[in-house]
Amino acid sequence: MKFFVDTADVADIADLAATGLLDGVTTNPSLIHKSGRPFLEVVKEICGLVEGPVSAEVVATDYESMLREADVVRALADNVCVKLPLTLDGLKACRKLTSEGTQVNVTLCFSATQALLAAKAGATFISPFVGRHDDVGFDGMQLIDDIRLIYDNYDYETQILVASVRHPVHILEAAKIGADVVTAPPAVLRALARHPLTDRGLELFLADWAKTGQTIA
Numbered sequence: 001m002k003f004f005v006d007t008a009d010v011a012d013i014a015d016l017a018a019t020g021l022l023d024g025v026t027t028n029p030s031l032i033h034k035s036g037r038p039f040l041e042v043v044k045e046i047c048g049l050v051e052g053p054v055s056a057e058v059v060a061t062d063y064e065s066m067l068r069e070a071d072v073v074r075a076l077a078d079n080v081c082v083k084l085p086l087t088l089d090g091l092k093a094c095r096k097l098t099s100e101g102t103q104v105n106v107t108l109c110f111s112a113t114q115a116l117l118a119a120k121a122g123a124t125f126i127s128p129f130v131g132r133h134d135d136v137g138f139d140g141m142q143l144i145d146d147i148r149l150i151y152d153n154y155d156y157e158t159q160i161l162v163a164s165v166r167h168p169v170h171i172l173e174a175a176k177i178g179a180d181v182v183t184a185p186p187a188v189l190r191a192l193a194r195h196p197l198t199d200r201g202l203e204l205f206l207a208d209w210a211k212t213g214q215t216i217a
């Protein structure tokens with residue numbers, strides 16, 4: 001399973017990239033706003049911090065304007081992945097861009113039939129938003145399960161990128177279903193490594209080690 005971080009905070013991205021566990025980055029207009037930085041500048045900087053795909057979202061809503069914005073974004077670096085909304089214009093732009101060899105992440109997916117269309121349009125990634133789905137009383141993980149089944153039925157190569165992740169259990173469930181990628185806020189990714197029994201066990205081992213009076217290096 002690939003782990004992407006969902007942020008435009010370069011300090012967080014650099015810190016997580018240093019663990020060797022980070023496979024890519026996703027951003028969106030709200031995260032760019034939160035960063036307080038110019039969009040193109042921050043995306044270019046992020047692309048230099050990770051080798052994997054960095055999703056950068058267009059804000060145009062019609063086909064021609066989406067392509068114009070995509071041209072600017074994909075010129076930033078080889079690892080840019082153009083993020084397009086799941087609309088008919090977005091799907092049309094997806095088909096065009098992927099046929100030219102550009103990676104595309106189709107975002108704001110809330111149904112399995114939308115995901116089916118994205119796969120037909122040749123999307124590199126489909127981003128179903130599990131947290132926002134849960135928020136309105138639907139089962140976000142059932143959506144992932146349905147998309148996995150449909151993609152496997154037809155051998156679609158579009159990767160399921162589980163988005164709008166709110167806690168480690170979303171990641172656990174996504175991994176059990178066999179989603180290809182999760183994108184999560186930095187705090188959720190860091191939380192995956194933590195367990196109170198690990199902390200307590202380490203504390204006890206170190207206390208006993210100190211009593212030996214030894215050093216290793």
Ligand code: E4P
Pocket residue numbers: 006026027028107127129131132163164165183
């Ligand atoms: C995905 O690419 C989106 O940026 C993101 O996961 C949205 O998450 P949110 O619902 O927490 O805003």
